[in-house]
Amino acid sequence: MTVANNEYPKASNATLIGASITYVAGLFLLLSFASPYWIESYPEMFSSFKHMGLWEYCFDRFRFPSYQFDKLFHGCHYVFSQEYYVIREWILPGWLMSVQAFVTLALIFSFATQIVLACVIVRWPLRLVLQYEWTFVTISFTMLIISNVFLFLAVAIFGGNCYRRDWLLYPSFNVLSWSYAFAVIACILFGVAGILLYLESRKLYELRSEARNLVGQMQHSQPEHALHQLRNQLQQQRSIGWNA
Template sequence: MLVLVFTSPDVQTLLTNVSMTSCDEDLYFVMVSVPATLSFSKRQDSERSVDGGGWLMFVQSMMTLALMFALGALVLLSVVLMRYMLRFEIIFLLGAFILEAITAVPVFLSVAVFGGMCFDRSWLQYPNYNHLSWAYALAVVAFFFHTLAAVMLLGEAFKARERRRRANNLIYNMQPRS
C-alpha cells in the first residue's frame, strides 16, 4: 500500500520540496512545503462538491449507522449464545431484535437512495456506461437477511418466554419427596 502511495505523481512533486532542517544539534525534523493549490484549489473544491452530493453522504452515513447497530446486535447475541446470563435471555433477544430491525431501516434507505440516484448525471459524467455492482446486490440481500433475522429473533424471544413459563410451572407442580 505504501509503495502505491509513494509512487503517485503527486507525492513525487511533494518529495521534491522536502528539506532537512536542524533545530538542535541532535534533533532533525523534515520540513515539507506543500503548495496550497494541491489541496485547496478551486478545481478540487468543485470536484468535491460534485463528486458525491448530499445523497451520497446520506448513503454512507446510513450504512455506517447500520453497521453500528448490527455490531451491537451481534454483541447481544454472543452473550445469549455463550449462555452467560440466562436470567436476561429474553431481554437480550428482544434487544437484538430491536437492533436488527433498526439495522434494516438504514440499509433499506441507503439501498433505495443509491439505487435511485446512481444514474444521475450530476455526479457521474457518463451514466449510460454505469452499472450497479455486486456490492449493491449484496446490500439488497443484506437488507432481506437483516429483516429475516429480526423476525426470527422476535420468534425466538417468544419461544424463550414460553420455555421459561413452562419451566416455572414444572417447578411449581413437582411432587415433594416424602
C-alpha cells in the same frame, strides 16, 4: 445446574441460526461499506469515470467541465482527500451523504447485535444470560431491525439516484456493481435473521410467562400447605394429650 459439567440450558437452534445469518450478513455489509464498487462504468465505453464506493472515487484522466482550470483527475482517492477538494460538492451530493450515514449506522447496529448474540450463545455472563435471555434476544432483534431499516433506506436511495444526470457524467455508461449487490444481500439476510430472532423472542417470552405463573401458583399454595401441616401437628398433640 452446575457450570463445571456444563449442565445448563444451551442456546436454541433458532438463536444459533439467526446469529449465524447475522454474522454472514455483517460480513457482506462490511465488504460493501469498505469496497469502492457500488457503481462502475462499462469497460467497453472507455469512460474517464471507472468506479466508486461510499468513500472512494476512481477516475482515468477525468476533466470536470465546470472547473475553470485544465486539471485532470486520475487514480483512486478518498472522497475527503485534498485531490477532490475542488469537486467535492459534485461527487458528494446530499443524497449520497445520507447513504453514507445510513450504511454507517447499519454497520454500528449490526456490530452491536453480533456482540449481544455472541454473549447469548456462549452464555457469558452465565447467570445474567440465563436470567434475562428473553431481554437479550429482544434487544438483538430490535437492533437488527433498526440496522435493516437503515440499510434498506441506503440501497433504496442509492438505487434511485445513481443514474441522475446532475451527478456522474454519461450515466448510461454505468452499472451497479458488486458492492451494491453485497449491501442488498446483507439487507435480505438481516430480514431473515430478524424473523428468526423475533420468533425466538416470542417463544422465550411465553416460557418466561409460564415460569412466572408456576412460581405464583407455588407461592399461593405454600401457605395452605403450611396451615394443613400445622393442623395435623395440633391434632397429633391433642391426641397424645388425651391418651396421656
